[in-house]
Amino acid sequence: MAVALLGALAALAGAVFSPDRMGAVLFGVAAVVLAALSAHGLFVRPRLAADDRGVRIRTTGGVHEFSWPETHTRLRSTRRLGRDSTTLEISVGEQLFVFGWLELGTDPRDVLDVLGALRR
Known part of the structure; x- marks a missing residue:
């Protein structure tokens, strides 16, 4: 869960600071997916x-x-x-x-x- 959250923050930073528009979109998608995985791990655990x-x-x-x-x-x-x-x-x-x-x-x-x- 913590790794996914850190990955989401890193991907968000990549989306904000990426000079390439397509790269920013891909980083943004990665940030959303990793944030969703982190939220799932936070709210559903312990299973x-x-x-x-x-x-x-x-x-x-x-x-x-x-x-x-x-x-x-x-x-x-x-x-x-x-x-x-x-x-x-x-x-x-x-x-x-x-x-x-x-x-x-x-x-x-x-x-x-x-x-x-x-x-x-």
């Missing part, structure tokens, strides 16, 4: 919280609370462009919530271990 009763998942539509018996958690590993990526998937009925390292702030494997301990 996942858990306790002995269940999990709370925050989305742009609000906070969803689910008890442990109605949730199913698993890890999904994929290989894309020669790089392994692991995500944590929490399914509740027909809903699927996918969390990567960026949303969790730590390795999804560690989060799955903590969720398993809380579920018991």
Whole structure:
């Protein structure tokens, strides 16, 4: 979030001080996108919280609370462009919530271990 905000400020400075009109437009677009990403990270985080009763998942539509018996958690590993990526998937009925390292702030494997301990 902080990196996106700093990037937005740098892009805004590039838009203001760029002598090239097209470059200023591109910097302006980058500033808007990075500011939107930073705002999303600020207002939607933390995305996942858990306790002995269940999990709370925050989305742009609000906070969803689910008890442990109605949730199913698993890890999904994929290989894309020669790089392994692991995500944590929490399914509740027909809903699927996918969390990567960026949303969790730590390795999804560690989060799955903590969720398993809380579920018991």
